[in-house]
Amino acid sequence: GNRTFTMIKPDAVESNNIGNILQMITDAGFTIKAMKLRRLSEDQAKKFYEVHAERPFYMELVEYMTSGPIVAAILEKDNAVADFRALIGATDPAEAAEGTIRAKYAESKAKNAVHGSDSDENAAIECAFHFADEEIV
């Protein structure tokens, strides 16, 4: 697949790193196909992270993702899902490779600056969750 979905999470918006992160994304060869600044409601965050509903950190995750605005975007590139996950690095910034977005900008395993879809199937679901067809260029 050639598309993935990302969010710049509340911690990275709050720390004024929207511009730095978008620069890293476009420098890595991704094209922005859709983008918006938005605030997720509790219901929207719960639905987006439904797959994690049974995990012990689910409510913490929902609370964090509704704590401030996020930037949602659709990114295009060959091999987008895998290449984007390589660019963002491991979930825990302590384990994220040098030069990755999370190594540079994540605060912790929970407040980890960015989201990236984990499969082509989920990328399609997540793009449709946040964007109508006419919002995609």
Ligand code: ATP
């Ligand atoms: P994402 O799906 O956001 O790209 P990921 O695939 O690297 O992240 P997952 O294991 O799917 O990580 O967890 C989803 C999100 O839940 C993480 O990005 C992080 O914000 C949060 N999270 C994961 N593990 C923990 C934890 N142990 N405690 C608190 N929050 C966590």
